[in-house]
Amino acid sequence: MSNDRQPTASYRLAIASRITAAILGGYALATLFSIALAGLPAAHRADSVLAALLLSFAIYAAAILWAFAARSAWLAWLGLLVPAVLSSVSIWLLR
Amino acid sequence: MKEYFRQSMDWLHTWTGLVVSWVLLFIFLTGTAGYFDTEIDRWMQPEVPAVAAQPPTEQIVAVALARLRQQAPAAERWFIHLPGDRSEPSLRIRWQSAQAADGTRAVNGNEQLDSASGLPTAARATGGGQFLYKMHYRLHYLSKDVAYWTVGVATMFMLVALITGIIVHKQIFVDFFTFRPGKGQRTWLDAHNVLSVLSLPFQLMITYSGLIFFSITLMPLIVAAYYAPGEPGRQSFRSEFERGIEVKPAGIAAPLTPIAPLLNLAQARWGADVQQYRIEIRHPDDANARISLRHAIDSPSHYSEVLVFDGVSGALLTIQPAAASNAKAVRNVFIGLHVGRFADTLLRWLYFAFGLLGSGMIATGLVLWAVKRRQRAEQQNGAAHFGLRLVERLNIGTIVGLPIAIAAYFWANRLLPLDLPQRGAWEVHVVFIVWAIMLLHATLRPPSRAWIEQFGLAAAAFALLPVLNAITTDRHLAHSIAADDWVFAGFDLTMLGLGVVFLWSARKLARRAHTAVLATPLKPGSAVNGSAMLADERANQANPL
Amino acid sequence: MNSILAVFSAFALAYLGMTGLALAMDRHHRQMFPSRHLPSTRARYAMRFASWGLLGLSAWACAHAWGAAVGAVAWFGVLMVAVLLLVWLLPYAPRWAGRLALLACCTAPAKSDGRKLSRMKRK
Numbered sequence: 232m233s234n235d236r237q238p239t240a241s242y243r244l245a246i247a248s249r250i251t252a253a254i255l256g257g258y259a260l261a262t263l264f265s266i267a268l269a270g271l272p273a274a275h276r277a278d279s280v281l282a283a284l285l286l287s288f289a290i291y292a293a294a295i296l297w298a299f300a301a302r303s304a305w306l307a308w309l310g311l312l313v314p315a316v317l318s319s320v321s322i323w324l325l326r
Numbered sequence: 327m328k329e330y331f332r333q334s335m336d337w338l339h340t341w342t343g344l345v346v347s348w349v350l351l352f353i354f355l356t357g358t359a360g361y362f363d364t365e366i367d368r369w370m371q372p373e374v375p376a377v378a379a380q381p382p383t384e385q386i387v388a389v390a391l392a393r394l395r396q397q398a399p400a401a402e403r404w405f406i407h408l409p410g411d412r413s414e415p416s417l418r419i420r421w422q423s424a425q426a427a428d429g430t431r432a433v434n435g436n437e438q439l440d441s442a443s444g445l446p447t448a449a450r451a452t453g454g455g456q457f458l459y460k461m462h463y464r465l466h467y468l469s470k471d472v473a474y475w476t477v478g479v480a481t482m483f484m485l486v487a488l489i490t491g492i493i494v495h496k497q498i499f500v501d502f503f504t505f506r507p508g509k510g511q512r513t514w515l516d517a518h519n520v521l522s523v524l525s526l527p528f529q530l531m532i533t534y535s536g537l538i539f540f541s542i543t544l545m546p547l548i549v550a551a552y553y554a555p556g557e558p559g560r561q562s563f564r565s566e567f568e569r570g571i572e573v574k575p576a577g578i579a580a581p582l583t584p585i586a587p588l589l590n591l592a593q594a595r596w597g598a599d600v601q602q603y604r605i606e607i608r609h610p611d612d613a614n615a616r617i618s619l620r621h622a623i624d625s626p627s628h629y630s631e632v633l634v635f636d637g638v639s640g641a642l643l644t645i646q647p648a649a650a651s652n653a654k655a656v657r658n659v660f661i662g663l664h665v666g667r668f669a670d671t672l673l674r675w676l677y678f679a680f681g682l683l684g685s686g687m688i689a690t691g692l693v694l695w696a697v698k699r700r701q702r703a704e705q706q707n708g709a710a711h712f713g714l715r716l717v718e719r720l721n722i723g724t725i726v727g728l729p730i731a732i733a734a735y736f737w738a739n740r741l742l743p744l745d746l747p748q749r750g751a752w753e754v755h756v757v758f759i760v761w762a763i764m765l766l767h768a769t770l771r772p773p774s775r776a777w778i779e780q781f782g783l784a785a786a787a788f789a790l791l792p793v794l795n796a797i798t799t800d801r802h803l804a805h806s807i808a809a810d811d812w813v814f815a816g817f818d819l820t821m822l823g824l825g826v827v828f829l830w831s832a833r834k835l836a837r838r839a840h841t842a843v844l845a846t847p848l849k850p851g852s853a854v855n856g857s858a859m860l861a862d863e864r865a866n867q868a869n870p871l
Numbered sequence: 872m873n874s875i876l877a878v879f880s881a882f883a884l885a886y887l888g889m890t891g892l893a894l895a896m897d898r899h900h901r902q903m904f905p906s907r908h909l910p911s912t913r914a915r916y917a918m919r920f921a922s923w924g925l926l927g928l929s930a931w932a933c934a935h936a937w938g939a940a941v942g943a944v945a946w947f948g949v950l951m952v953a954v955l956l957l958v959w960l961l962p963y964a965p966r967w968a969g970r971l972a973l974l975a976c977c978t979a980p981a982k983s984d985g986r987k988l989s990r991m992k993r994k
Contacts, residue, residue, distance in 0.1 A: 281657060284548055295338075503958050503961060504958075505962055625940045
């Protein structure tokens, strides 16, 4: 991400892809992961939902960081997709 | 490997910081002022005398109830905020009608009353410090949803900027005390680092807790997954935390029980040094009326336990703890730390200082970016990018221009005619009109001149406020000090202090600009060094701080 | 604010502790004592240990002044002010940074605990 390089089309695409992954993909992951957390067995559903709400932003922040720290844009998406799928499975199982 | 990680985090830090920093500066400046919201309220209503001794609580409750019956006999809820500490300096009543399916309430009123007469305090119409504080999360001229989403997004960006900033700061411990003045770009970096690291615990807390305030709005799907979608689902989620108080009105009229014995019971339970109460009456004058009592908060947990009484018989029905679960307790502490309601005078000044440090963190970050880019543009002999010119102008107009606009709020409070219709709204319009003028000025003048001129204007705008106060009211500084009125005196002195800081900045910049004109000639044979020096100097001209 | 003395001690102890931590670093040691030798590794560890102890005492003083919960919050503010003061003094008036530390030594043990004085390795 050095600024001396003249930005090529593929570089711009990679950046745009990462930004999309971070903002949209990260939000989707944070939401799904939090819904999965809230679905875990708990005394009161309201409390587990509240706990999930509290944690959701930390997950979102981590996802955003991952989207840019990953070695490639593809890996960025993959790294968000895998936990998202696992979360979805967990939500479906606990329904 | 590690270098790539650091570079990517550096890039992310720069861009998440840059894109939202001017909005964040608005949030920080209004929010920091908000820690002294009631003090600013009182300065902006000089007609209201300094708080005198309060009549006995029974009498206060009686006048409040009488006024509520007169103003809102059909309301679903009445609130009586008893006067106590600086957070509730006078008697306040509120009333609300029932919440509709979309979350809105048809009727939503409040009044500040004189405790003795039970009539609204006669003072100039103003939004006061409360409105300044409210703008820090509600912004202005935007719908509630747009405002909440804007603030939410800006806060999320700031959270990422904070975390990436920590990752990127190579020598966070070694450079903990490092500040090297007079070295151009490096000084700016040192300043940004010091201000950020020093206030880091506060910044992380304020950012994350800020998100928590909006958690239901920003992450609606989590609630929707387990409750109904949309507003009905959110309402049923919220009501889960009010178990025991919710009840439907019976539709049968019944007299309200006397509240004084209930207050005595609460006082006995909570101790004599717990002063201020909030009384909530649901379905007043109905057979199913409920009276809830809460006490003032003196710890970061922000919420008190609630005593719920039957509104007709006066029997104690339930005691709702402040936090029925760990999750609620954690949320309470986050909210409590953010709002700082528990803070006494010294602690409140510390909160204020942290807010200023945060504003400084943002401002130094902005200036650092502009200085770096300007220097690079000079060295590469390229024309300044449009983005760079935009950032430089926005910096001047916001870092100095916005404080000028806030000072203008106070000027408007003293100068606008008292019988002006929509007076309170116009005071706020003045803020944004002046901010726009400052941004325009920053666009029209060369940057180095614009910085000096705006700093000079800020110095005058703040330092002359106590003078304006003396001319337009009789509660001037000498009078306030003599009368031990430290709210008024504190405000005047703070404005004076801010004016002095701005004046010092203006003079320092003016001196630097003067010596730059008499720049020493470059040494021969040091072409590379020379051009770097020249670029640095030109960068300082554009951002001469 | 319960005890003005406790609040003052908290600030004084925080400033002392932070000055100690700064002194354990070469750059700042040279700033404050340009003519003295740099401290040995063992002296550095001792200074850091003592400084952290002073910061801990500052936290205790905050708890004494404000109560445990509020005191914990106040402590961060107290530390911030102490460091801000030190960071401002070091480049502009480094000798005053040291002089203020000496002054803080006298005012910090406001509860007359002799052990505090001996813990501070003053150079």
